[in-house]
Amino acid sequence: MMAGLLLARAGIRVTVLEKHTDFLRDFRGDTVHPSTLRLLDELGLAQRFAALPHTKLERRSLRINEKTVLAADFGRIPGPYRYMAMVPQWEFLDLLARAAADEPTFTLRLGTEFTDLVSDSGRVTGVRCRDADGAERILTADLVLACDGRGSAARAAAGLRPREMDVPMDVWWVRVPVAADDRHNRAVSGRFEAGRAAVCMDRGDYYQTSFLIPKGADARLRGNEIQWLRTHLAELFGWGEDVLAAIGGWGDVKLLEVTMGRLSRWHVPGLLCLGDAAHPMSPVGGVGVNLAIQDAVAAARLLAEPLRRGRPGVADLERVQRRRTLPTAFTQRIQQREHETLLAPALDGTLSKTPSHLALIDRFPVLAGVAAYLGGVGIRPERAPSFARR
DSSP states (O other), X not given: OHHHHHHHHTTOOEEEEESSSSOOOSSSOOEEOHHHHHHHHHTTOHHHHHTSOOEEEOEEEEEEXXXXXXXXXXXXXXXXOOSEEEOOHHHHHHHHHHHHHTSTTEEEEETOEEEEXXXXXXXXXXXXXXXXXXXXXXXXXXXXXXXXXXXXXXXHHTTOOOEEOOOSEEEEEEEEEOOTTOOHHHHEEEEEETTEEEEEEEOSSEEEEEEEEETTOHHHHTTSOHHHHHHHHHHHHOOOHHHHTTOOSGGGOEEEOOOOEEXXXXXXXXXXXXXXXXXXXXXXXXXXXHHXXXXXXXXXXXXXXXXXXXXXXXXXXXXXXXXXXXXXXXXXXXXXXXIIIIIHHHHHTOOOSOOHHHHHHHHSHHXXXXXXXXXXXXXXXXXXXXXXXX
């Protein structure tokens, strides 16, 4: 959606396909980082975004065993946006869709599912898709952007496979209502003990809660009664049975099968993968949305002119990958470190002390600002192209 908006503002004719008829899916990445907030400002969308229902995360704290540590302090980063916004992703997508609809060259097709790529002489020249009424259609294109996530069908159709990285966990997502007298959990978002781990994100009237489980353990653990999960959450966060009763059964618990990896080549002639389609991210830090948006901005800046001239060549697509590989690899390495030093020890029961890097950040507050900058802005933040600014 971001790539479509930016390219449409460059005068490029763009069609965005979304297989659902709306954006209303829960338990998606709902974090909007400082660099994205600055980007929205540059696009003239800051006021519209501010009107969306959202909460602000200014500090990120974790409780590791019995010790609470400060992991990131967004108040220490430069610029006007010294917080992370927690906003329902469907609201964010609707905002971008409405802004893009103002551009005469933009088309959004809801209820339209990608089914295959169309190629000619080794080059992708469009897509096959299925409308909500079941009609099969072919759309031709000078360039196809695969933005369809970690299980990208477009990536698979192009014969691209990411190199997978080991991850220690899968995630259960569940909603827990906020009790009227609950204040502590709004400040401390993550709980890690020897044998279990969970993170909750304050969404105003409920916590979007992730309970981490060992990789591949979903079916086995669902053999327990639902009270098993309620008890763990009660002990981790101090929630009472009255609010945990909202978890009525296993049907209320959604599984995220965590994958992490990166394509060695993000493109084939006529197609470029962006976001999780190019580099599936761990949910650690909630950075997947931010990385995807940064990819989109880089792609729009580097490909707008080649698209005006006609069909971008492989060299044009390679420029996008080269620009975005370093920040992607850097962020994934940070995520791997969190897996190795915090998440894996918590899940296998060996977490006995605060990992050294987190203890150092907690001891020296200036480092909490560095951590917030690296996670919230990144090492190569993208700025809005001049043609897209309003």
